[in-house]
Structure formats: structure tokens, C-alpha cells
Amino acid sequence: MGLVIRSLGLTFLRRRFLPADVVRVLTLVSIPVATIGWGSTSFAVMSLALFGVVLPRMLGLRPAFDTAVCVLVLVAGWSSALEWYTSVFLWDKLIHVVLTGLLAALLAVIAADLRLVPHAPDAGRVTVSLLVFTVGLAIGSVWEMCEWLGHNFVDSAIYVGYDDTIGDLAADGLGGLLVGFALPWLAAEREIVHPPRDGTQRSPKR
Secondary structure, three states, X not given: OHHHHHHHHHHHHHXXXXXXXXXXXXXXXXXXXXXXXXXXXXXXXXXXXXXHHHHHHHXXXXXXXXXXXXXXXXXXXXXXXXXXHHHOOOHXXXXXXXXXXXXHHHHHHHHHHOOOOOOHHHOOHHXXXXXHHHHXXXXXXXXXXXXXXXXXXXXOOOOOOHHHHHHHHHHHHHHHHHHHHHHHHHOOOOOEOOOXXXXXXXXXXO
């Protein structure tokens, strides 16, 4: 695992500037802005969003995938601060479908790097879709538990409810299934740096 982490770090350092990097900067700036304007809960959400936008950069994913994840993570963070999830009709479900699907795909890529599952381009689309569908449900389950903890121990304004939870989980699974079909293309042509054993750097492989 240490080799994988070092490889991801080198990928982050060696890759060219990308449009998604602008979104990463905006996410960083959003942390103090959201904290001052909307309080400690927004600080926690935006800090989590910052991690979410850095991760695809380190994984060496194609720019379109990277940008899509970063934009949606930032939108999701501000949607929480601005309370769009409760004020805009079906906005909550839309974000669950798209964002959870992309995050599930990211975890599938990491699992493949750790050799826990096959790499998406080498596996069938049905197999990959079912895998990402399962990961999407897992992410959704953890998120719903965090919402429950936040509602009970942080801020009672965090909305929870049986119908909301079941609907969110259904949207999470749907997002994973849909993005899973596209993952073999999204995860192809990755820019990965492999640290050689002699300590010198090699050029990225695609």
C-alpha cells in the first residue's frame, strides 16, 4: 500500500495544470468563506469537500472525470451551506445520483490499484457496474449514518427521516450503476508515475 500511496503522490506532483485545479482552488477558498458565513457545520462540509477534490488529481484520472468530480463536490458542499437540499425540489436526489456515482467510481479505481478488484478497462461493463453499484450503496449508508449523528449531536437542523433516507440510498445505488457503465472509459488512459527501486523518477505511463 505504501508503494501505491507514493505513486499517487508523485502523480500529483508531475501532472500538468488542469482546469479542475481552478475548482480545487475555489474549494480551498470556500472553507473560510463558508465558515464565516454559515458556521461550523459548513466548515466540516467544505473540509470534506477539499479532500474530495484533491483525490481525483492524485489518482491520475482523465481530465473530464477529474473536472466532473471536482465541480460536483464543490456544488454539493455549497448546496449544504445554502440549504438547497431542502429548498430546491429533487436537488438532493440529483446530487445523490451523480456525485455518489462518481465517488463510488473513484473508490473502485483505488480498490483496483490495491489489487482488490480488477481494473475497470480489463473487466466487463456489467461486472464493473454491479461493483460500483454496491460501492455507491456503501457510501450512501455511511453518509446517512453521518447525517443521523450530525442531527442528534451537532445540529438538529440537519434533515433526517425514513423516506428521505430510503430515497437517498436508492439514488446512491442508481448513480453507482449508471457511472459504473462508463467507468471503463473514465478510468482509461490514466497518468501514473511508478517510483523505481533505485530512487530515481520515471516518466508517467499512460
